[in-house]
Amino acid sequence: MKDLEQQLIAKQIKPTAMRLLVLDFLKEQSAAQSLTDIELKMERTDRVTIYRTIRTFEENGLVHRIDDGSGITKFALCAADCNVAGHHDLHLHFYCSECKETHCLPKTTIPEVKLPTGYQLVETQLIVKGICQACLT
């Protein structure tokens, strides 16, 4: 548990019991989780607390928000080298229309986009939909 605490402290987040539990939970997940996912899969939880915990995590650059087009916001732990200032998702997200799970694909980089003149780019977000490994077999 000590390492979880350290991880929170490193991001200037006070390590409360709840936060440790949520962080621990998120670490075990391979797919991005919605608030409802977390609420249902964890025991003895209050939705609002999860909501605020995740929001704190997000503000401090510990998790990033993913909008995979399903209409439900999901969250996943940031990579170790994420920092608060620019923790935009530089990797793409894969949404499986079969199992409805969303996975981060950090290995796959986002190709650079050239915008028409006059547009100033701040963030690029790439969602790829298809069928994932597990569902293909």
Next chain:
Amino acid sequence: MKDLEQQLIAKQIKPTAMRLLVLDFLKEQSAAQSLTDIELKMERTDRVTIYRTIRTFEENGLVHRIDDGSGITKFALCAADCNVAGHHDLHLHFYCSECKETHCLPKTTIPEVKLPTGYQLVETQLIVKGICQACLT
């Protein structure tokens, strides 16, 4: 008005008064519109009717749905060469964090993405966030 009717008929949509009004409205917009946008900007409208009208348009490949990450689904007319079978957005969408408007940038094509083996791609969706021309000046 005749051309609007033709446009609906060409997509196998029965040209009712409501549908002509909505199509006409959409044609005048430069930015993608949410249901609420349409409801508020058009007069004498019922949200549900707009909802179903837009859904019909979408199913018949007349408009496409845009999830720009704002949490609110928006819609825009498809380009002329869209067809029902594969009217996935092959262009990218630009979301201005200043004016909150979402514009289609049909001229800018989506770079090809190479997925890890085992993933089967169906659709690619690219949202770029930043500041648009109008808001920069």
Next chain:
DNA sequence: ACTTAATTTGCAATACGATTGCATCTGCTT
């Protein structure tokens, strides 16, 4: 340990977009 101040947590309540059910209306067919 004890008190106090500041966060955090949990419950209730609200806001809002999306969606459905159903009754009515409209327009076309016979």
Next chain:
DNA sequence: AAGCAGATGCAATCGTATTGCAAATTAAGT
């Protein structure tokens, strides 16, 4: 003109996101 199918409008519901407030917990000082 009657009948029928689809379109429309209203009421109601669902689910997620979000806020207010009081109780509980944590951190800090004595």
